[in-house]
Amino acid sequence: MSTASKGPARPTTAELEALPLAPPAATGLREVVRRRYLLGMLVRNTIKSRYQGTVLGWLWSYLQPATRFLMFYFLFQVMIGRGAGTIENFAIHLFAGMVIVHFFTETFNGGTQSLVQNRSLITKLPVPREMFPVARMLVAAWHTVPMLVILVIPCILLGWRPDPVGMAAALLGFSLAAALGLALGLLFSVGNVFMRDVGKIAQTLTMFVTFSVPMMYSYTLVEERFGPTGAELYLYNPMAEAVLLIQRGFWTGTTSDPAATAEVHLPDHLFTRGLAMTAVSVLLLVLAQRVFARLEAKVPERL
Known part of the structure; x- marks a missing residue:
């Protein structure tokens, strides 16, 4: 009995490895946007692989941040009180900062590892290699949405x-x-291809982010401990500025007097600083893309 044709068989891993290196592809972030269908497929596959083999699947992206918030609420609102007696609704203050820190660190670390983790695709398919750090940023954004809902x-x-x-x-x-996370992801991803220590450096740097932003403590405490000059230097950290901005968006509105809370716990010229640092981060992104473009031709052979 003859069997119906099911189409061409998919190539095995060994067959893919035997294929020659892919020819150079058009590069640049603009090319990534032009191939957004392929980018979407890469993002979906990355998300699916993270929850592969689990029963609850994507529901874990809600359960984990919800559990984390409830732990913070119990510890700081019920057991300790108002964040050691200084910050109203301290659990919201902390979790708001955690949302944006999570987005940044996942973008940065995921982007750093993206080329190495997708070596089989990079060496065989003619796609712009900036697509892989961009995809990891979109995956980070997808996982940040449930945290925002919980917030x-x-x-x-x-x-x-x-x-x-x-x-x-x-x-x-x-x-x-x-902008900052993608810029660093591009730079560190190509560096990680040539020297794997770069990935470890990225992980070490992101460990400091949690403690270098006004999340587990208030910006007011920085002013009290280090004075105006120290606080001014502290605000040169772009992620500290990002955390303060999201706290302005959510946390201050939960306090009994939002205007007074913003005046006391947020620095002056918050928006001006935020706009300036965003502009600098976009400039860094442009420079990072140029460095990436100069080095990416050597990426397939080094992988």
């Missing part, structure tokens, strides 16, 4: 209502984190 729910219960200034602040904070 918004208690904010609403505590009386928060979205306001244009606050939403603009949060959007600016995410834009800053996205």
Whole structure:
């Protein structure tokens, strides 16, 4: 009995490895946007692989941040009180910062490892290699959405209502984190191809982000301990600025007097600093893409 044809068989891993290196492809972030269908497939496959073999699947992206927030709430709101007696709704203050720090670190670390982890695709398919760090940034954004949902729910219960200034602040904070994270992801990803220690350096750097932003402590504490000059130097950290922006968007609106909270716990010229640092991060992204373009031709043979 003859069997119906099922189409051409998919190549095995050994057959893929035997293929010659792919010819050079058009490069650049603009080319990545032009091939957004392929980019979307890469993002979906990356997300699916993360939850492969689990029963709850993507629901874990909600359960894990929800559990983390409840732990913070119990510890700081119930057991300790108001964040050691200094910050109202400290759990919101902490979790808001954690949302944007998570987005940045996952973009940075994921982008750094993206070329090495996709070596089989890079060496065989003629695609712009910037696509892989960009895909990891989009995956990070996808995982950040559930954290935002978990953040918004208690904010609403505590009386928060979205306001244009606050939403603009949060959007600016995410834009800053996205541009900076992608720029560093591009630079470190190509560096990681030539020297694997670069990936370890990236992981070490992101460990410091959690402690170098006003998340587990307030910006006011920085001013008290280090004075105006020290606080000014502290604000040169772009992620500290990003955290303050998202706290302006969500946390301040949950306090009993949002205007007074913003005046006391947020620095002056918050938006001006945010816009300046976002512009610098975009410039760094342009420079990172140029460095990436100069080195990417050697990536397939080094992988």
